Amino acid sequence: QGAPIKVGVLHSLSGTMAISETALRDTVLMMVEWINGKGGLLGRKVEAVVVDPASNWPLFAEKARELLQVHKVDATFGCWTSVSRKSVLPVFEELNGMLFYPVQYEGEEESKNIFYTGAAPNQQAIPAVEYLMSADGGDAKRIALLGTDYVYPRTTNRILRGFLNSKGIGDADIMEEYTPFGHSDWQGIVARVKRFAGEGKKTAIVSTINGDANVPFYRELGNQGIKAEDIPCVAFSVGEEELAGIDTKPLVGHLAAWNYFMSIKGTPNEEFLKLWRAYIKNPKRVTNDPMEATYTGFRMWTQAVEKAKTTKVDEVRAAMIGQKLMAPCGYEEEMLPNHHLSKPVFIGEVQADGQFNIVWKTPSVVKAENWSPFIPENANRKK
Amino acid sequence: MLGAVLLLAVLPALNRLPADSALHVSDFIVSVSGKWITYAILALAIDLAWGYAGILSLGHGAFFALGGYAIGMHLMRLIGPRGVYGHPTLPDFMVFLGYKELPWYWLGFDHFPFAILMAMAVPGLLAAVVGYLAFRSRITGVYFSIITQAMTYALMLAFFRNDMGFGGNNGFTDFKELLGMPLNTPTARSALFYASLALLVLSYAICSRITQSKLGRVLVAIRDAESRVRFLGYDVTQHKLFVFVLSAVLAGLAGALYVPQVGIINPGEFSPGNSIEAVIWVAVGGRGTLVGALLGAFSVNALKTWLTTVAPDLWLFALGGLFVAVTLFLPRGLIGLVSKVTK
Amino acid sequence: MLRMAFLLLLALPARAQEDYAATLPGLAGGFGEIAGAVERLGALGDPRALPVLQALQDGRLLKTADGHVLLPQGAGFVDAATGQPAEAAGAEAVRLNNRVRQALRGALGRLQLVSPDAAQRGAAAEAIFRSRSAEDVPPLQAAIAREQDAGVRAKLELALAAAQLVAADPAAKRDAIARLGAAGTVEARALLIEARAGNPGEAGAIEAAIARIDQSLAIRRAAETLFQGLSLGSVLLLAALGLAVTFGVMGVINMAHGEFVMLGAYATFAVQELCRGIPWLAPWSLPLSVPAAFLVTAACGALLERGLIRHLYGRPLETLLMTFGVGMIIQQAVRLAFGAQNREVISPAWMQGTITLPGGVAVTQNRLWIIVFGLLVLALVFAAIRLTRFGLEMRAVVQNRRIAATMGIRTGRVDAMTFAFGSGLAGMAGVALSQIDNVSPNLGTGYIIDSFMVVVFGGVGSLAGTLVGALTLGVVNKMLEPYAGAVLAKVFVLVAIMLFIQRRPKGLFALKGRAAES
Amino acid sequence: MLRVETIDLSYGASRCLRGVSLEADPGRITCVLGRNGVGKSSLMRSIAGLERIQGGRILWEGKDVSALGPADRARAGIGYVPQGREIFPFLTVQENLETALAAAPRGSKVPEEVFTLFPILKQFLRRRGGDLSGGQQQQLAIARALTARPRLLILDEPTEGIQPSVIKDIARVIRLLAREKNFAVVLVEQYYEFARELADRIAVMVRGEVALGGPIDAMDDEAVRRLLTV
Amino acid sequence: MSDGISPPLGTPKEAAPVLYLDGVSVVFDGFRALNNLSLIVGAGELRAIIGPNGAGKTTMMDVITGKTRPTEGVVRFRDHDLTRLDEATIANLGIGRKFQKPTMFDALTVFENLELALKAPRGPLACLRWALSGEARRRIEAVLEEVGLTARAQDRAAILSHGQRQWLEIGMLLMQDPELLLVDEPVAGMTDQETEHTAALLVRIAGKRSVVVVEHDLEFVRALGSKVTVLCEGSMLSEGSIDHVQNDPRVIEVYLGR
Ligand SMILES: Nc1ncnc2c1ncn2[C@@H]1O[C@H](COP(=O)(O)OP(=O)(O)OP(=O)(O)O)[C@@H](O)[C@H]1O
Ligand SMILES: Nc1ncnc2c1ncn2[C@@H]1O[C@H](COP(=O)(O)OP(=O)(O)OP(=O)(O)O)[C@@H](O)[C@H]1O
């Protein structure tokens, strides 16, 4: 028995992001318990070092440094927002650490010290919009892009605009509007969307609204009587966890695109859910896509450590590429050389019970394109 | 004070000792204490305005952040073609948000002296405008506090906007070098550390010169009975403006040193909560004494760093409890406690 | 119902009966097939289709592996094609997506046009309006002829106009265009725009109708913007009223005010959970929350005042810092007790949806109620401060605590009660906010700055100022929003306040005179 | 009656009252004299309950009130007019007066005689206290104390800043309250003539102590004057 | 007699007025606190002002020092129109004021309070460079002596008794060394002996400066030996020697009482 292997947990437990990130902290702790239950890794125990970066981005950088320099963690699971990732990235690169980032994001990034286990835009946003434009999705001809004003929605929407233009939807048929974090008064914007939809073409909403702002947004959609069959809204940041705080009855039929839904059938997900329920001991707590990405990342990391027979970052990194795992989403995912995963894409409809009913999925996994072809500048990017 | 400065001054040297030495100080401590020093300068600046002149600004974080943005812009420009898109002048975020050329207000920031000048001038100018308008109209007390809070809040919202050309929510990160030094090296870190320390000593000297002069007494008089000071023939607006602008400039410089050390500047620095926290450092340390401000900044931040790791779920209780306890039981802050004990 | 359907069936030609049976298996297929089947069932006019479609809409229609469709009846199921009892084991629910829902709405609408229930006929008219086709014209005309209810009739007329717009008859079309123009709704406008491309001959009439709609929409939009502004203003008012007492009257800068608002929202959640098990009580949970939240937060406020704040009178800025610490503690305590996630507070039916005021101005019910609630609370505060003995003592104590005591006023009790009152008001604001915002530990943080701005803008110590301040900020914000966007609008408003305060350093309704200067 | 028995009071390290004793009987006027800073106001504040005494005790109507707070003492019938007016600046004159009804039964009104004494107040009922002139404020402060209908009235330099005719009125009222309504009155004055005219007993304070005290008739004017000068 | 240095009894008509008020009115929400008031104070003159509570005496000082803007009328100090200047500028022109309610800087010591009042350049940089010269120290000590606060020089002003605060206010006024002193109720709360002392002090000053004193203590006013102006309801009611006004039946009616 050697010294324990340490993994850092870098998720906000207080401040605005605690809402989303505490569940990921729980997931990592669950996985640590899981691996120790199996006798540990390389015959050593795994130990989690939990810190609270408190939704404060510079504090993320400080805590990352502390995890690497003081606690000498072998791998870190953490971050939710893109800015927190951007803030720790130089630290991980300087100190050659390893970060697993579990949330869908805007792409345009690739670091040898980060493994991205959430979706790139082509694994979520683009398939979702394709669906909206299909017969099944309602033949949308006009798209309202609503987002929180930060880089993920901005970039995603830029990519989507490029994609829509390439599909013959002109700028006149695209509405784009941004709100601050935690925006709570959606009356005006929802009314404007209604008006936008009143131009005689089938309209859909693509929401990159993040976090807290979603509850008041959906309430307003419901109260202003926007029905999914008239103006469907597909969201990229609303999962089971977010729905748990909303009365979903007026929202049935609105959509979300993810790489995992809790309602997915099949053994891998059942195992995941069993593990979660046993760990959290609260039947009301749900699972969601970033949790699954955390789970997948953790499992792949243990596989890579076992393959490399060491926790040294350089060796594990080499072993990570090509790791495969039958993920809870029911597909075999693979870590690609660009440090992103291949993932399936699902579209789910909100149900009255707060779960998603899957109405569409990709036939097989999609490889991550972290450098989107719809951003022209990527063409002359340095490779 | 002198002892504390000396202790800080040898930190990087102690860091070079072998790791098993009893006096060894870890890399981490060196890098966070550089950051704390910049916080201490901010606290000093706040104390000068609040503790002496009674100007409680709940927006000092804005001056700090503006100084940080100024140097951040310089750092971004220094990245040059090393960005992922290889654009010779445009920072990455501008490239993928589709900017074609550099906005005019980014010009000049490729020169270090200009950036440092801006790190002082922009906060100073903002303070001069806000201060002049407010002091002239005799906005005092909580009104002023809330105005400054609105100021930083408005700036936060504005800087969050991607369209402002300051990188929106992400702000600036992934800096490469400063004055030819690669930033992610121990040398650069100790250089920044000493620069911060030097600024701290300088700020302390300026502040104590002021507080010990008659100007300091005029400020205290303004704090206690502003209108009476006017009837003695003092132009209150001028005096207040003088300290407020000076305080903002110090805060801006502190921010300029902070950013290269933490590696990121983003609109979160404008959040009103940050400014309030900085005021709390002063209150915890002991308002109205310069040493108190320093003590407060160091102790609260050290405690926060420590607690967010040892008690990630409970640290807010401990820190919140500390704020309550200090205001309640130590009306003169930690410094009051220290002087009581030494007596 | 089903029996009646079978009786009517006798009147139908045999071919239609076969079509019905032939269409059913489509419901067991993919979403596209389901949608097709639904449309056909709607067009057939076969009354047996109605219960099938209704079951489909409610998610109770089952399909078997071999393509049979089962309809729930009583405790068991029958085969929808034969009406014979069938075994449901192994069958699964037919699922919906938006395409199917859309088809369903049209089909059900056509079938429900003959419903004895006026509300259903109205809904049918609206459904047809949305999914109109030329075939809808004759049944609609028939329906209008027999309709007694004026409201439903108007809806039917509109649906007819929509159908005529896509039908071939040019005269009817022109008439339809005029009627749609008169209707003045966004939906009508959409239909007209859609029709514009296909009817170059009617372009002039269509343009005129659209212009007419645009005109009435502009007026309505102005009214709606005003309403949105008032609604935002009333939210600000509610959040600020507690501060108007603790800050405006007592001079205590309570940075934990937002947390009290948050506690009020959690109290609402708790009351809802308590009432959940008691069916007759459940609809009353929201009204019950108002006193409950008031009491809970008032008690917390009294505790805070007696335990901590009273030691800091005369040191307002220290209170600011201390309560900031208290706020951190409360927030984290709630996070640990209830979890960091949002809690679900359900809106009662009367707080959901929109009502249309005369002139077609649509307002959301929850917002409307919050405006009413805000004004009620304002009246309560006014009465408490200005009209009661308690209010007088409260103000005396704040102005000179020691001397007030020598008048025989029990200053400790007055302080505690005043602070409790202010905190209780924050709790009541929390009840309202639970209806429009997240119930999460961060709820209060978003309102604290705005509330302070309202109080300062209006003038500390002036209730009228708080009211006018809140409503002005709300309306100005909403007026700017369409042009500047939500973020910039807010920035403009903040800057405007900062500039405004220059002119009136003590706010809109400042106290004047000698007393205010010293 | 009021008995102040050898009370001590310190502000931090500096002692301000040293073993001060004082008596005031119903129907009698006790006048406290002394130079600036000798502790007259401190003594009055101690009786009113605004200072916590460190030694001795204060008896009122036979009960030890030393431990009671100011509100309870007010309710026990002790009325206090502080030095420097201390009216409530943002309350109207009417409201200022009504604050004194805190211990009175519900629905009590400001007694009319207050307005007979200070007619200017009746005229300015709706004006804010803080807007009044200095002398008007002083009148308001006295009127406020009377509104509570106390049995012991403490007046700390009540004539400061008041015009001569009103001073005469105040003297008349004080005498009236003592003689006819049987109030016990404790009056602090700098103005020896005024004190002489009114007082039944006087106490002259020097540096926190009562240097000279007793019935007015027994007083040697010269001795008093000496204590009042350097 | 007319050299402007030795104080004459009454106003020397030929001396240029230092302070000139003409037709000044101040209206608060419809209430006329000053009503068409005119007043001229000559160089080196000592003037006493009496009048009922609420007559407008303090308001008049507010108008002169820039605290209150007159609704109408002319207020001049030498060649300066005071209605357009702010408090600090007016103070720097050489008008000093003692407030009816003593106000000082509680956190500073008695000595520092006087130091701040001492006539010297008032700008922030000047204050920063200021060093207490021996000369300045001597002046402060002299004033401390004059107002009897020498022993309290190092005490914080917060702990002074009411009467001591009155004296400190007077001391601060002396430190300013103004051309025109406005003294609002200086002897309220003073013993008889102190009152005499104050009167003598003001008489002495009046030789070199102009002094306007407001008081209700008629013994004190008599001791000043100056011309007396009686204000009532915002305008002048009577003017003349103390004996003259004391016997004026209108003054007796509204002010002195019978
Ligand atoms: N809060 C305090 N802290 C310290 N010392 C104080 C305090 N209040 C008063 N003193 C001191 O106590 C002494 C007595 O003050 P007090 O106000 O009782 O005097 P007084 O006799 O009423 O004088 P005056 O005639 O000037 O009103 C003074 O020397 C004063 O400086
Ligand atoms: N801001 C105001 N609002 C209303 N009335 C005011 C205001 N300021 C002063 N007054 C009134 O103006 C009148 C003059 O007040 P002022 O203080 O000048 O009197 P004064 O002559 O100094 O009296 P005293 O001898 O009592 O000090 C008073 O009746 C007062 O109530």
Ligand SMILES: NC(N)=O
């Ligand atoms: N990467 C995100 N969702 O911020």
Ligand SMILES: [Mg+2]
């Ligand atoms: Mg006294």
Ligand SMILES: [Mg+2]
């Ligand atoms: Mg006066």
